[in-house]
Amino acid sequence: MGIEQKLGNMGVVTTTLEQVVNWSRTRAMWPMLFGLACCAIEMMAAQSADYDMSRFGMELMRASPRQSDLMIVAGRVSRKMAPVLRRLYDQMPSPKWVIAMGDCCSCGGVFNNYAVVPGVDTVVPVDVYVAGCPPRPEALVHGILTLYDKVSQEKLVQKES
Amino acid sequence: MHVSVLDLAVKTLQEELGESFLESFDFRGQITVVLKPDAIQAAASHLRNHPELQFNFLAALTAVDYWPQSPRFHVVYQFLSMSHNVILAVRVPLEPGKPDIDSIDSIFPAANPHEREVFDMFGITFKGSRDLRRILMPWDWEGHPLRKDYPLGEEEVQFSFNFDEVNLRKQFARE
Amino acid sequence: MFEPKMDISVDELRHLLSERAEKGETMVLNMGPQHPSTHGVLRLLLELDGEVIVRCLPDIGFLHTGIEKNMEIKRFDQALVMTDRMDYLNNLGNNLCYCLAVEKLVDLDVPPRARVIRVLLAELQRIASHLVFLASHGLDLGAQSVFLYCFREREVILDLFEMVSGARMMTSYIRPGGVWRDLPDGFEDAVRDFLKGIHRRLDQYHALLTKNPLYLQRTKGISAITPEDALDIGLTGPLLRATGMSYDLRKEMPYSGYEEYEFDVPVGTTGDVYDRYIVRMEEMKQSTRIIEQALAKLEPGPFRSANRKFVPPPRSELGRSMEAVIHHFKLWTEGYPAPEGSVFVAVESPRGELGCFLEGDGGPKPYRVHFRTPSFVAVQALPHMAPGHLVADLVAIISSLDPILGDVDR
Numbered sequence: 178m179g180i181e182q183k184l185g186n187m188g189v190v191t192t193t194l195e196q197v198v199n200w201s202r203t204r205a206m207w208p209m210l211f212g213l214a215c216c217a218i219e220m221m222a223a224q225s226a227d228y229d230m231s232r233f234g235m236e237l238m239r240a241s242p243r244q245s246d247l248m249i250v251a252g253r254v255s256r257k258m259a260p261v262l263r264r265l266y267d268q269m270p271s272p273k274w275v276i277a278m279g280d281c282c283s284c285g286g287v288f289n290n291y292a293v294v295p296g297v298d299t300v301v302p303v304d305v306y307v308a309g310c311p312p313r314p315e316a317l318v319h320g321i322l323t324l325y326d327k328v329s330q331e332k333l334v335q336k337e338s
Numbered sequence: 339m340h341v342s343v344l345d346l347a348v349k350t351l352q353e354e355l356g357e358s359f360l361e362s363f364d365f366r367g368q369i370t371v372v373l374k375p376d377a378i379q380a381a382a383s384h385l386r387n388h389p390e391l392q393f394n395f396l397a398a399l400t401a402v403d404y405w406p407q408s409p410r411f412h413v414v415y416q417f418l419s420m421s422h423n424v425i426l427a428v429r430v431p432l433e434p435g436k437p438d439i440d441s442i443d444s445i446f447p448a449a450n451p452h453e454r455e456v457f458d459m460f461g462i463t464f465k466g467s468r469d470l471r472r473i474l475m476p477w478d479w480e481g482h483p484l485r486k487d488y489p490l491g492e493e494e495v496q497f498s499f500n501f502d503e504v505n506l507r508k509q510f511a512r513e
Numbered sequence: 514m515f516e517p518k519m520d521i522s523v524d525e526l527r528h529l530l531s532e533r534a535e536k537g538e539t540m541v542l543n544m545g546p547q548h549p550s551t552h553g554v555l556r557l558l559l560e561l562d563g564e565v566i567v568r569c570l571p572d573i574g575f576l577h578t579g580i581e582k583n584m585e586i587k588r589f590d591q592a593l594v595m596t597d598r599m600d601y602l603n604n605l606g607n608n609l610c611y612c613l614a615v616e617k618l619v620d621l622d623v624p625p626r627a628r629v630i631r632v633l634l635a636e637l638q639r640i641a642s643h644l645v646f647l648a649s650h651g652l653d654l655g656a657q658s659v660f661l662y663c664f665r666e667r668e669v670i671l672d673l674f675e676m677v678s679g680a681r682m683m684t685s686y687i688r689p690g691g692v693w694r695d696l697p698d699g700f701e702d703a704v705r706d707f708l709k710g711i712h713r714r715l716d717q718y719h720a721l722l723t724k725n726p727l728y729l730q731r732t733k734g735i736s737a738i739t740p741e742d743a744l745d746i747g748l749t750g751p752l753l754r755a756t757g758m759s760y761d762l763r764k765e766m767p768y769s770g771y772e773e774y775e776f777d778v779p780v781g782t783t784g785d786v787y788d789r790y791i792v793r794m795e796e797m798k799q800s801t802r803i804i805e806q807a808l809a810k811l812e813p814g815p816f817r818s819a820n821r822k823f824v825p826p827p828r829s830e831l832g833r834s835m836e837a838v839i840h841h842f843k844l845w846t847e848g849y850p851a852p853e854g855s856v857f858v859a860v861e862s863p864r865g866e867l868g869c870f871l872e873g874d875g876g877p878k879p880y881r882v883h884f885r886t887p888s889f890v891a892v893q894a895l896p897h898m899a900p901g902h903l904v905a906d907l908v909a910i911i912s913s914l915d916p917i918l919g920d921v922d923r
Contacts, residue, residue, distance in 0.1 A: 210549055214576055214919050215601035215682060217553070218645065222671075225664035240549040255922075257476045258554060258575040261546050263511075284496070287595060291483055291491030292475075292579035302511050311682055365854040366617050395744055397859060398868050398885035414870065416857050416885075420744075423765045427857060448747030451893045469529065474574040474922055484582055491579075 195333045202246070202272060203325045205234040209245035209269065211262075213252030216279035216311040220251045223314035233321055242268040247324075248301070249317075253281035254294045266301045274328070276320055277303045280310045343422045344369045347391050354384050370427040375439045378415075378430055382442040385417050385426070393417040396442075397425060399452035401460045405486040408434045411462055415442075432462065441467035459484035530560050530568055539567050544907075546575045552649060552911060553918030555892065559904070566907060569899035571892050576922040581882055588848035588877050589615050589689060597683040599884060600920040602642040605634045605674075606862045608687040610884075613768055614858040614869040615689040618851050621823050626814040627691030628770040633704070633807040634677070634686065635769075636800040640711070641670045642863040643793045646915045647718060650790065653912040654731055659721055666714055669707050676700055690824040691817030701808060708801055715797060723791070732786040736898040736910045743784065746897060747890040750865025751792045752914065756784030762861035773810075774803050786913040793915075796863075823849045848877030855881075864888055864915055888920035 212220050224230050224238070239245040242265045254262060266275070277297050280286035283306040285295030297303060304327060307320035351371060352359045358377030363370055373381055385393040398416040409431040417426045432439060441464035443449040453464045454473040461482035464470060472479065481488055496504040533539045544557040554575035560568040580599060584592040596607040609631055616623060623631075644663040651659030671681040676697055678684040686693050722728045740758040753760060761778045763771045779795035781788030818824050825844050826837040851873030859868040865887025874880040891914045898914075899907050 211547065213554055215598060218601060218682070221648075222664055222668070225668075226661045227665060227668045238549075240547070253576065253578055255575060255577050257577065258546065261575070265547060285493065287598065288578055288580075288583060289490075289492045289495070290579040290583045291489070292577045295493040298511060299509055300511055313681065366620065366856055368856060370855070396747065397866065398857065398870055398883070400870055400881075400883040400885075402855075402872055402881045414855070416868070416870070418859075420760055420765075425857060425859070427855075447745045448890065451747075451889060455889075472574075474577045476574070483579065490582060490586065 195331075196329075198333055199329045199331055203234075203328050206247045206274075207237060207239050207245045208235050208247040208249050209242055209265070210238045210240050211248055211250050211265070213250070213254065213258070214281070216251035216281075219311040219314055220249060220278065220317065223317045228314035228318060230318070230321070233318075233325075235321075242266075243270065245269060246272060247274050247276065249276045249278050250282045250297050250301075250303075251278040253279075253286060253288065254297050254300065255292050256294060259294050259300050262297070263300050274304045274324060275301050276305045276307060276317075276324060278307045278317060278320065279312060280308060283308060286310060343391065343419065343424050344426060347371075347385065347393070347426055350388060350391070351381060351384065355381060368425065368427060370429050372429045372431070375430050375432055378413075378428070379440045379442060379445065381428060382415075382417075382445045386445055391419065392421050393419045393426060395420055396446040396448050396452075399449055399456065401456045401462055401484075403460060403484065403486045410434060411437055411460060413439055413456065413462065437461060438463040438465055440465050441470075443467055458482070461485065529570055533560075533562070533567065538562065552916055555911075555916065555918055555921070557895070557907075559899075559907075561904070564903050566899045566902055566904065569895050569907070571895050573889075573892060573918070573921050576918045578919075578923060580923045581884070584879055584882050586878065589851070589879060590848070592879060592882070593688060594683075594685050596884075597685055598919065599923055600862065600864070600867070600886065600888070600917050601682065602645050602917055603638055603862050603864070603867075604682055604684055605631075605638040605687055606860065606867065607884075608685060609635055609769065610858060610860045610862070610867050610869045611871075611882075612687050612689045613860065614856055614871040614882075615851075617856045617858055618854070618871055618873050619689075619823060619849065621690050621820060622818050623691055623769075624815045624818060625770070626812060627816050627818075629807050629810045629812075630692050630696060630816065631687055631769050632771065632774065633804055633811075634674075636803045636807070637670055637673060637704075639800050639863045640797050641667050643797050644670075646793055646863075646912075647790075650909075650912040650915075651722065653908050654728065656722065656728075659718065662714070662718065662721075666711070669710075673700070673703055673707065676703060688817070690820065691815070693817075695816045696811075701811065704804065704808060708804060711801055712798075715794070719794065723794075729787065731906075732790065732909055732913075734783075735786045735902060735906050736784075736913075738784040738894075738898065740784075742897065743894075746894045748865065748894060749890075750861065750863070750887055751789055751796065752784075752865065752891060752894075754779065755781035755788040755792045757782055762859055762866055766859065768858070768860060774806050776800075776803050786909050789913045793863075850875055850877055851879070859885070862887060864917065864920065865891065884923060886920040886923065888914075888916040888918070889923075892916050892921050 277283045282297040305320050305324045307316055309316050348362045355377045358374040360372040385391055395418040397418040400414050402412045404410055411432040413430045415428040453467055456462050457470055458472045458474050539560050539562045542559050544559055546554040546556045556572040558570040559566055580595050584595055596611045597604040599607050644667045648660040648663035674684055675681050678686040738756055740756045743753050743756050759778050759780045776799045779792050781792050821840040825841055830837040853875050855872035857870045859866050868885035870883040872881040898910055
């Protein structure tokens with residue numbers, strides 16, 4: 178009796194606007210193809226049939242930054258590539274998130290020299306770091322689920338500085 | 339055995355180049371010939387065109403920096419003969435203070451990308467090359483990374499004991 | 514901190530583009546480092562007349578990692594770890610090339626069982642690499658199911674690598690003197706199971722693409738090249754064999770016991786994209802033959818050299834022998850010294866001839882190490898192969914060259 182029963186029968190769900198927005202943002206996040214080096218091969222393996230990523234809504238990897246919301250930086254970022262990375266990040270429309278996949282883009286990895294940028298978080302702000310060299314596809318999936326948890330707790334009215 | 343092709347190569351190079359042929363030695367079964375820089379074009383065309391040698395493939399072209407010893411740079415060529423299956427290494431010490439050498443890309447067109455890489459990494463110019471630009475580093479990079487007096491460029495490693503200090507210095511990207 | 518800045522000015526490129534570009538008849542476009550079909554971060558400057566390519570200039574260096582300089586500050590065994598990351602689809606092959614060079618430099622022996630294991634793993638790696646070629650080649654031309662099938666096979670091979678070394682890709686399993694540790698129980702049965710299934714799967718892949726009229730139209734006759742031109746550019750491996758010249762380093766300059774195995778070397782005729790595909794498919798079949806022979810050759814024995822000056826002793830010996838402790842201590846604190854001198858060793862990687870030039874100076878670290886990588890030369894073949902074709906053909910050409918940008922830029 179009362180409004181709960183009536184609504185349930187009519188197939189209506191009540192929730193907050195924030196939850197709906199976060200739910201929809203996570204369920205169909207399109208990643209941008211940013212495979213640079215060895216981690217890209219494990220990202221392709223995560224895309225393939227054994228560790229399917231399309232069950233998270235990431236069926237397609239959009240090549241164009243204008244049509245994607247997630248940038249998975251997979252592989253080592255060299256000093257020649259860093260401006261290109263920043264330009265592509267600027268071209269993505271917000272809301273956008275970044276996963277740093279692998280050791281080389283999290284902290285420089287095995288390489289500590291003139292050619293590799295030690296950690297991509299000096300170029301773009303990173304949300305989730307996935308460790309491993311290269312991380313197993315299951316580790317990448319775990320990173321994506323961690324990102325989903327993070328997104329589902331985001332507030333709607335928040336100054337994005 | 340294929341050793342006779344290498345011996346023939348060393349002998350004919352010595353006859354052809356005369357003074358510019360400095361020495362030849364054998365290390366672990368691989369024969370290396372040491373020449374002066376002005377002889378490299380003659381040597382390359384001799385190795386390629388001689389009917390019994392047929393070194394028709396340039397397997398590798400690289401350089402070694404012996405700073406602070408002098409002569410500082412040695413350019414090393416590896417010529418491969420596919421019909422005889424032998425590799426001959428040619429080493430050319432460059433004169434101190436003059437890091438340039440003739441390019442062999444008119445004889446072996448495959449040399450061009452390797453020469454560009456040696457120019458990029460060591461600063462050795464190849465005279466007469468059809469295209470000499472930086473290939474691996476950005477076009478406006480200063481310095482030649484693989485020289486021994488170029489620093490490795492190490493960054494400070496962030497361990498747990500200095501985690502917060504490094505965080506203060508690190509320039510995180512803003513949105 | 515990293516602001517985008519304009520790069521190469523047209524003045525520097527004037528001598529490389531044709532005169533029509535200055536008049537404005539043709540346009541110069543950038544097929545940028547981030548592109549779905551360039552197999553990594555390869556940048557191409559295309560001069561286009563409509564859709565026909567007039568000039569094509571590759572711009573590489575976006576993945577330059579400074580591996581050669583970084584290896585100079587590490588000891589020989591530590592530097593091995595970096596070789597995995599160069600050509601990241603041929604990890605064990607890179608390890609093998611570097612280890613052969615180190616063993617030649619310090620004159621270290623390798624026991625027979627280790628040689629057989631090396632051949633077995635190198636051929637498994639070759640099949641895995643050709644599977645990724647097939648997957649990305651199909652994906653670039655629009656056949657997405659080929660991508661899914663090939664990666665399914667590759668997972669089986671990666672499970673085998675994990676069984677042996679603990680890591681799927683960056684194994685560092687082949688070390689100077691032999692291999693890291695003995696093969697685990699169940700490995701040989703797992704390889705036999707894999708071999709049973711692979712023949713049927715290879716026939717399935719043939720059925721998908723080889724006689725497909727769409728595939729034939731897209732690949733036959735595209736960028737045919739003569740053997741002389743290929744040698745002038747410096748191509749080796751499947752690219753050279755597709756032109757008709759039969760040159761395989763495993764047969765001509767055998768290493769690690771390859772002279773004892775029976776296998777054929779597939780050769781093409783015209784050197785076009787279709788022939789390169791057929792050569793690689795046949796090579797996968799020949800690799801299975803070699804693996805079968807290697808399994809039959811496996812005999813019990815030591816898996817790494819017993820020369821304790823270079824190879825650390827097993828942990829079980831450390832409790833019993835004083836010399837073992839001293840050797841262990843010396844290897845871990847100083848490393849082993851290499852004589853002064855240089856060697857050059859070439860192996861056959863799935864992409865072509867992979868050479869390692871190693872120079873020692875009497876110390877425990879390599880004074881200079883240089884890798885002659887096949888993809889570096891293959892990418893420079895694009896200015897010869899691309900002109901006259903359409904942009905869609907360029908995609909097929911790039912994927913048939915099978916460049917790996919880690920190999921190109923090191």
